[in-house]
Amino acid sequence: MEGLFGQPTLINNVETFANIAPIIRNGGEWYANIGTEKSKGTKVFALAGRVENTGLVEVPMGISLREMVYEIGGGIPDGRKFKAVQTGGPSGGCLPTECLDMPVDYESLAKAGSIMGSGGMIVMDESSCMVDVAKYFMDFCMTESCGKCIPCRVGTYQMHRILTAIGNMTATEQDLKMLEELCDLLKHTSLCGLGQSAPNPVVSTLKSFAEEYRAHIQDRKCPAGVCGQPVGETV
Numbered sequence: 001m002e003g004l005f006g007q008p009t010l011i012n013n014v015e016t017f018a019n020i021a022p023i024i025r026n027g028g029e030w031y032a033n034i035g036t037e038k039s040k041g042t043k044v045f046a047l048a049g050r051v052e053n054t055g056l057v058e059v060p061m062g063i064s065l066r067e068m069v070y071e072i073g074g075g076i077p078d079g080r081k082f083k084a085v086q087t088g089g090p091s092g093g094c095l096p097t098e099c100l101d102m103p104v105d106y107e108s109l110a111k112a113g114s115i116m117g118s119g120g121m122i123v124m125d126e127s128s129c130m131v132d133v134a135k136y137f138m139d140f141c142m143t144e145s146c147g148k149c150i151p152c153r154v155g156t157y158q159m160h161r162i163l164t165a166i167g168n169m170t171a172t173e174q175d176l177k178m179l180e181e182l183c184d185l186l187k188h189t190s191l192c193g194l195g196q197s198a199p200n201p202v203v204s205t206l207k208s209f210a211e212e213y214r215a216h217i218q219d220r221k222c223p224a225g226v227c228g229q230p231v232g233e234t235v
């Protein structure tokens, strides 16, 4: 393996350093036996959101999302139904119920439209609105954009504006089309990873929870009861 300048390269984060001592003590073969064929070893996740047990957990690569949510996380509180899990931090994707038996490794997450990223794992239940979730993460990316390139600087602002309008039940089909076009534009024309990955929460929620977007735009309703009503209208 080669890294920077053709030399072995270490990514200097605490998680990497924490792996070194056990690897030296037990050997590389021992470490390589943990995890999946391509994603070796363990991974630390910050398990948060709508689960009984939240906190930092270290698990073998390849563990299923179901085990993460229901065994380690202790399941969803108050008997509510699982809706999605968002992995990878603000630029990650939201994975629906159909992904619960998917192994958690780099390759499977990428294939499902998400990322390992910073190891964040936020569980959402039926009381979460996926439009609101997408808006929350876009707010983060918009704030974090350094402003150097226009697609990210203006694009994240415009995407946040449209998501806000959808949440306020004032958006149109044209806005939704524009939102989709902006996802594509940011991904392909932003200068760095922040802008390129900022659309991920929107893309993944549009893919798996399109009916929630439609309910806000066509029926002026938030199925989860999170978003506001249009100005001048009452429920």
Ligand code: SF4
Pocket: 144, 145, 146, 147, 148, 149, 150, 152, 153, 190, 191, 192, 193, 194, 195, 196
């Ligand atoms: S994509 Fe990167 S360089 Fe461009 S504005 Fe966003 S953070 Fe800055």
